[in-house]
Amino acid sequence: MIALPIPVFTALVLAFLGVKAARAGETPGMVLGFVALCAGQSLLIALNQHYGLTALAPVQPVTACLIPGLAYLTLLTTAVRPLHVWPDSVHLVPPVLAVAALVGAPALLDGILTAVFSGYAALILLRTSGPVEGLPLTRLEHGDRVILLWRIVALTLFGSAFSDIAISVVFALDQAWLRPWIVSGYSALFLLTVGLLSLSDMLKMPEATIATPDRTGTDAAPPVTGRANLDAIDSHAHQETAEKLKQVMEDTRLYLDPDLTLRRLARRMAISEKQISSAVNSVYRENLSRYINRFRIEHACQLLLEGSSVTAAIHASGFNTKSNFNREFLRVKGMPPSIWLSLGN
Structure with missing residues (x-):
């Protein structure tokens, strides 16, 4: 019987579901791209940790830094608005920081990963902290469940940040042999969870954003004073x-x-x-x-x-x-x- 490492199994599942969703033609390109990144990251972990392709080790943290930002951009494009070169290009900063750390200060890499994952988790929670009306591209049928979906994604990002902390603790305790198990096990679980959530029917067919007429100044009421009058x-x-x-x-x-x-x-x-x-x-x-x-x-x-x-x-x-x-x-x-x-x- 052929035994597959968990990250390979995760990559295959996400790839299969991603291709199936792409053929159905109802899943936005940003969602498919995010699922593809999760599948690729899981495969990269497998090749590095289980098949001895250690030359890929420097690539792994850089691509990992892409995942939280792309998760947030997927939230924006499926629920809030289309992408804009500015300010959305700022989300390329985390992988650039990871490359800089690899070249000049490898000791900072774990801290950067933890900050990126926890920072984007907090950003997603902030974006979904209000009512569902704050996500105007969301189909009204789904109601608050879309908010719940993205909050679960945020919690998995927090969990990934904590796994990076766990790895640092393992090294501090001179138990480095545990690192591959933590990386493989938790990363596979995280990538599979986030990837499957992204393929939910709640993220299908977002409406193209067309500007709503700004009625400010055309229907403006005359100035009033007093709280009672305003109410x-x-x-x-x-x-x-x-x-x-x-x-x-x-x-x-x-x-x-x-x-x-x-x-x-x-x-x-x-x-x-x-x-x-x-x-x-x-x-x-x-x-x-x-x-x-x-x-x-x-x-x-x-x-x-x-x-x-x-x-x-x-x-x-x-x-x-x-x-x-x-x-x-x-x-x-x-x-x-x-x-x-x-x-x-």
């Missing part, structure tokens, strides 16, 4: 926006679009993304994702009452997956679809 004006504006949003939903049934995002909705209504999300939070006391999914569930219920199957109702109501439908149905109706139907609704 009254905000409340009135939120109510107007909420009513307009409800009218758009009823007239156009945009909620039936499974790829609906906050960015697309804002363009359709010619209102800023922030204004829409603030109005929904203020008037309906829930986030936009839940608000849209409520319309979808009501539409699905109508289809079920008319005799549609659950599967047909799911896809005709703007949901991509049965799990999302079941979760939202339970939240809105307080019971699973099967029980709801059995009660003769």
Whole structure:
């Protein structure tokens, strides 16, 4: 029986899933690139640690420094905005620092790796610290689960930073023989976890970013003073926006679009993304994702009452997956679809 080192197995799994996703044509190029980097890094570890190609050892920390930055850029392009030469080119700094350390100060390399991984982990957590409306390219069907996905990615980056610390401790205790096991075992687990998360259906088909009209200065309200006046004006504006949003939903049934995002909705209504999300939070006391999914569930219920199957109702109501439908149905109706139907609704 052929025995494969764990990093080789990880590389093969990621390569297979990456090719499969690429052939399906629904996964963004940035995500595929990130998965390819994870697969390549795992293979590089295997060649260095298990097959004696030690000439590749200097390459390993440099490519490792690319992973956290590319993870963050993947978050940006799938959930926030497209890439820009500036400021996004700054994310090339970590691998450049790694090369400089290899050439001039090898002792600093472990510290650089730890700082890069923990720094990007903190940056991802910061970017996902707010509500899902802060990720305007995210499909509204997925709601807060996208935030959870990226927070798990951030935690795995923190874990990788701690593995670098563990390696330093091993050397300090004169137990250097443990280093290959730590590198191979944890790195394979980290790369496999991050790679699989990146291939989640929640990161498929991000909407191309088109600038939302800036209405500042065109609809500006007259100057007002006093906290009470400002609150009254905000409340009135939120109510107007909420009513307009409800009218758009009823007239156009945009909620039936499974790829609906906050960015697309804002363009359709010619209102800023922030204004829409603030109005929904203020008037309906829930986030936009839940608000849209409520319309979808009501539409699905109508289809079920008319005799549609659950599967047909799911896809005709703007949901991509049965799990999302079941979760939202339970939240809105307080019971699973099967029980709801059995009660003769």
